[in-house]
Amino acid sequence: MSLNVESPQQAEEAGKAGFGARFALILIALLWASQLNGLIGLMGSNAQSQIAIHYHTTQIAWFTQIGSLVGVFATPFIVKAAGIYGKKRLLVIITTLGLVGDLVAAVSTNYETLLVGRAIAGFYGPSIALVYALARDVFPPKLVGPASGFLGGGMGVLALGGPFLSGWILDDYGYRGVLWFMVIATAIGLLALLFVVPESKVREARTPIDWVGGLLLGGGLTSVAYGVGKGEHWGWTSGNTVSFIGGGLVAVVVFVLVERKVSHPMFPITLLGRRRIWSTFLVTGMIMAALFAQGMIMNLLVLMPKIPGLSDGLGWSATKNAWVSAPNSVLLIAVSVATGMLARRIDSRVLLATGGTLLAVGIALISQFHETVGQIMSIGVISGIGMGMVVALVPIMVIESVRPEEQALGNGAQSMMQGVLQSVLTQVAFVVVAQNSHVMKGTAFYVDDSYSKGFLLFAGVVAVGTLLIALIPKAKSLDDVPVGQSA
Template sequence: MNTSPDPAQPPTSVLPAAETGSTETGATGTTPAGTTPAGTASAGTAPSGTGTAPSGSGTARWSAPELRRLAALIWPGQLLVVAGIVAANAQPQIAQHFHTTQIAWFSLAFTLATIAATPFAVRLGETYGKRRVMLVLAAAGLVGDVITVVAPTYPVMVAGRVIGGMYGPVAVLVLAAVRDLFPPRKVAVALGTVAGSVGVLSLITPLLSGWLLDAFGWRGALWFLVGSTVAAMLLLLSVPETPRRAAAGKLDWPGAVLLGGGLALVVFALGQGGDWGWSSTGFLLALAAGAVALAAFAGWELKVTTPILDLRMLRRRPVATVLIGSSVPQAAFFASQTILIFLALFPAIPHVSDGLGWTTTHNAVVGIPAGLITFAAGVGVGHAVRKVSPRTVWYLGLALLAGGMVLAALYHRDATQIVLTGVVMGLGGGILMSGQQAMIVSVVSPEEQAAANGMSSLLTQVFLTLTSQMLYTVLAADATVVQGTAFYQDQAYTNAYLAMAAVVGLGLLVSLAIPRLRRPTGEAVSPETAPATA
């Protein structure tokens, strides 16, 4: 399972404001949304049925049941990251095994299903209990995983990926469940532990996936994911049920159908444009139908009382420019990871394929420096925004990411070049992923931060879907098809990196419209006064 054609990023909550509470800030800097500094009370809804926080100051001791509960939530919460990396690295082998030129749908099918399922999963978790919903989603994901791994044909595999996409919202629900299952004083540490474990997994998983793919092939790697999903379900069974909140609102079925259907049509049109012709009737009809569905989705969301995406927030310039300006370049960063996977793992065949022919393990080792710098950059942003505007930090990240992609377009022919360009891109990407939260805190009120995070998460997924399909279209322009498998020439990789740099440039153009932002402080930011005036 994965949320993108690249190693999955840490999920951002798509939660009602009452569920996550607000982001706490203070003189020492910004704490991630939904958490608070250790030892202080968390904003938001206190856990029900879990006892009250100890009185007085200081950090409360953790009981054995609480520690077991925390440990049980880590793997289900981070399985999406692990599965994303394993599945992304398996794509080259899968493309060659099934002799398909439509490998993009291996990831896009999962992503589209996750986009449609996440808002409903959150709402149903409020109504029926988050553990129950997570178990149902994990069971669906397990069915999809099994279909994927035993699929006799590629279309069957894609169908399995659609079903497997139902697991996607579990990562979001785990973070939401933490607030219900721990006393307020311990929520910050619990959230930090669950979310922070992604740093370790992001370094270990590429090596694990390399060993699995090199030793057992893509089916062996995907069987590992089946076992991982079973383990996640067993761990969730040991977690108490969360409180139910009956007033969860109506489910926005029309919005989900219009969003998912519109995106699917646009992505399908872009994927077939090269074969049909960019001026063909089929391409134009599919693209127009997708555009009409998305336009209808926008109109519907502005009228419905419980929308999937609260597009009304985008009527405010600071919020719109921050959310869109941050989602677009992040989508390009995540999509660009696919370029390296195919470049590294596809074979070197004269006049056919200009891949490097590395093993998956070797590629994972080469990627360690970039992974470390990405992690370090994310930590550094939290310190930087105490002294300078989040917008300034954001522009630095955009410049580094775009520059790194241009360098990668020119220099990608050996391990040294890939390490150096990867470090530059990783530095920029790490700044963007962390800088986005600092900017969101600066333009919305505490009550809106959860909704803004949800909007940001879904927008990033939407732009990632479109950007990924554009990436595969660019790669296909300089491909040679041998026995049904598309192999890419050097020019394809060059153009792909340049295309992603152009998408980052588009994000920069939008970001230039972001008004001056205040540095995060303990003062609540009202919707009307979010931009700084000083």
């Protein structure tokens, strides 16, 4: 492993100088890479109503879920390879796979081919873990916190511009235009990575890949998520459901046993043995999974048509939804940047507890009050502050918990936990909202009580995750943790 750390004098000079043109370009390129998945997810979420109606499918949840499953399966291999061969190199590879998948989806003529494309694009799923690890490696120490906070808060940039872009494309060109825009966005991200972002010099030792461990971990977690996703269709006590969920859990247990004995484990179990690490992963995984999963229910609520006696959606256009959510997005950006700066002075656990509480309260309120623009916008202020704090703190808390050479593995593990929990929560939420659904011409429509119960589920998960912050021990402050500087 090679680790190049700035001297205190260099760090101080970089901190005084601010980002500068070069680091600003790198930050913008990494921001695009970090939010590309979110942009595609946002546009896909907005388009799912049209897709469900066009293909007459009640299985629209798999439009987003299949990519998540592939991402979970691939994450152990991708983060391990990134640690050995270079984070930028692996980012370029998985972005190329994402571009191929987007192309397949864009030219698809049936729902099955569309899902194949989304599955291939799922290999891009672990990108956020590699982006955060690169940020720690390529920025000067004094800029790591603000950069990480900005990257986390990039969700706000996405939420601000994404809905307008999505609304324009969806309203004027339909879901097919959205699919083709995914191709364009991924291609731009690939070019930015190739020509702007430097490679990290931080490396793990080149050791044999633990294929068995990777298959057990990735396959086991994917099996659990798939079993939960099919549980309603198969029946929760059916042999298939029990086999996938039980088999996946057994595979994860066997993975733990195997990793204790192999010379070069895919994921060092000792890493998760540290309380600061496993508690941080658990808490951030729960809160972030609920945060992202509730967004899909919100989009169904506002974009599904209003049909008396059949559907209690608000029937907004994608463009109207963009205007309503814009103030909340601006707030999220501002709060996330401010949180990245505050994390250098205030215990990150205190900040996360504050953000989690506000987020849980906001989601709980929206479960009861979501009939008018005024209700959604005013409650969005509470949620926006909470979201901004949470998304900025996740990468910062991982940095505070792991060493530079463990950053890719650490982000990968947190991303896997979040991905599995998000997949499970999404499927459980669809089970909850489907209890009072109506199916017409192969399309499921939901009543108001269904949406309320879905939001309450997510509010409860965020609240539990926030309470579990008490398990996280105090770590070094952000300014005291070592970073690798390779730019």
